[in-house]
Amino acid sequence: MEEFTQILLLFISTVLINNFILVRFLGICPFLGVSKQVETAFSMGLATTFVMTLTAAATWLINTFILEAFNLPFLQYVSFIIVIASLVQFVEMFIKKTSPVLYKALGIFLPLITTNCAIMGLALLIPLNGYSFIASVVFGFGAGVGFTLAIVLMAGLREKLEFGDVPGVLKGVPVTLIIAGIMAMAFMGFSGLISM
Amino acid sequence: MNPTYLYSLISMGGIAAFLAAGLGFASEHFKVEQDPRVGKVEDALPGANCGACGYAGCEAFAEAVVNGEAPVGGCPVGGDKVASDIADIMGADAGSSDKVVAELLCGGGIKETTKSGKYQGIETCKAAHSVNGGEKECQYSCLGFGDCEVVCPFDAIEMSENGLPQINYDKCTGCGKCVEECPRNVLMLAPLSGQTHIRCSSHNTGKIVRKTCEVGCIGCSLCAKVCPVDAIEMKDNLAVIDYEKCVNCGKCAEKCPTGTIEFQGRWIEKVEINDKCVGCTLCAKACPVDCIDGEVKKLHEIDQERCIQCGLCYEACNVDAVDIFYKDEN
Numbered sequence: 001m002e003e004f005t006q007i008l009l010l011f012i013s014t015v016l017i018n019n020f021i022l023v024r025f026l027g028i029c030p031f032l033g034v035s036k037q038v039e040t041a042f043s044m045g046l047a048t049t050f051v052m053t054l055t056a057a058a059t060w061l062i063n064t065f066i067l068e069a070f071n072l073p074f075l076q077y078v079s080f081i082i083v084i085a086s087l088v089q090f091v092e093m094f095i096k097k098t099s100p101v102l103y104k105a106l107g108i109f110l111p112l113i114t115t116n117c118a119i120m121g122l123a124l125l126i127p128l129n130g131y132s133f134i135a136s137v138v139f140g141f142g143a144g145v146g147f148t149l150a151i152v153l154m155a156g157l158r159e160k161l162e163f164g165d166v167p168g169v170l171k172g173v174p175v176t177l178i179i180a181g182i183m184a185m186a187f188m189g190f191s192g193l194i195s196m
Numbered sequence: 197m198n199p200t201y202l203y204s205l206i207s208m209g210g211i212a213a214f215l216a217a218g219l220g221f222a223s224e225h226f227k228v229e230q231d232p233r234v235g236k237v238e239d240a241l242p243g244a245n246c247g248a249c250g251y252a253g254c255e256a257f258a259e260a261v262v263n264g265e266a267p268v269g270g271c272p273v274g275g276d277k278v279a280s281d282i283a284d285i286m287g288a289d290a291g292s293s294d295k296v297v298a299e300l301l302c303g304g305g306i307k308e309t310t311k312s313g314k315y316q317g318i319e320t321c322k323a324a325h326s327v328n329g330g331e332k333e334c335q336y337s338c339l340g341f342g343d344c345e346v347v348c349p350f351d352a353i354e355m356s357e358n359g360l361p362q363i364n365y366d367k368c369t370g371c372g373k374c375v376e377e378c379p380r381n382v383l384m385l386a387p388l389s390g391q392t393h394i395r396c397s398s399h400n401t402g403k404i405v406r407k408t409c410e411v412g413c414i415g416c417s418l419c420a421k422v423c424p425v426d427a428i429e430m431k432d433n434l435a436v437i438d439y440e441k442c443v444n445c446g447k448c449a450e451k452c453p454t455g456t457i458e459f460q461g462r463w464i465e466k467v468e469i470n471d472k473c474v475g476c477t478l479c480a481k482a483c484p485v486d487c488i489d490g491e492v493k494k495l496h497e498i499d500q501e502r503c504i505q506c507g508l509c510y511e512a513c514n515v516d517a518v519d520i521f522y523k524d525e526n
Contacts, residue, residue, distance in 0.1 A: 070204075070207055072204055078208070086218065093226040108245060108255075
């Protein structure tokens, strides 16, 4: 029971308190680039969550059974990169074959997140925090959910903003960055929600 | 050897080999049958997945091209080279339709037109059009700031010294970007095979055109009357050519009193059938005015009274039995 509570707390803390985008500032590129429509933002979030969960599991296995076992922590970066890249490729092929609908929904986002820093950040944070396998997967899933939450919120705001009276100089990216800053400050309010 | 090196090599090699095997297996096992041209088109594309074409990445664009939804020249990043590569891949499918290129429907450059004033605003056609219509008096004229030149993704348009866009037919892919961009609508897409062009868009009456432009259409309708195949129609003081019907005889350009009509082909003086004729009737079928008489398997003859010297019989003949005499030869 104690363990379950820990896992639940980890999940909440990853989604809200240590949100990947708004607190850790990872994955800013899609956050700004793919947040014009709620629908595409959600697809992106879905794809990212999917890849993050898989990445967490795969990198934990690689790290624990190969890198740590042979005392090769310096290989983390390079091995994680190839693992993530091939994993995404594999998943893309798998989805294309098994579920064309899902493939269409994720579309171009799947290969794009391969090179996203949020994924790499996740992979590197896991050994740093020393999570167990279950905790790693939950951490990955939570990170994805947090990513989706932030990007969908942003897209919702930007959709509204399309009709707003934005001064010329701030139109487009500038006002988006300002919103991102305010959102990040708002998410700071979650810190201290739980203590682990 | 230091065991760290060894372990690194083995573990990285192992991981890489395992992943490579996994991917290789997956690419065979999860293969999805699709039109092989999609893959080829995708290979020809730059592969940047930039989305500038309006599709979600290069693969989506390739699929759209193969399905005939996107033009072969739709990739603005790849430009000329990629467009022609894709056209090669799509080959016969795309080639069956006539190639279209942009044509300018205005001949009034700086020299030929009268000015209404001086324009000192932002130097784009869009701006000039929305402010006061630029310097030229004719409100249908080309503004000459070259918005089409800027928007052309294939560098096929160059502004001449006379302030008119010149279209390079080799580079033009008929993407239609310039046609959309032009605020005056003086550009249109026309088949490359069309050699007769009416370079005017003015619906003004002849009197006004005479005052504002040396080469404008005054709506005299001489061209429409002389056209043997009724390819020219008068629409609101302006002669408009139907490229589908036009046989490129150049008669209209000859008659036009203002030189509005440009004929890019060669004028034919006379067409004759020689004794090589085998009587296949191909020429008679090709003739737009039915001036070729003759029975099957017998020597055909051209009724010179009715002949319009379009040269279609010459192109139709398979046995070299039609002789053409061009005007510029004597």
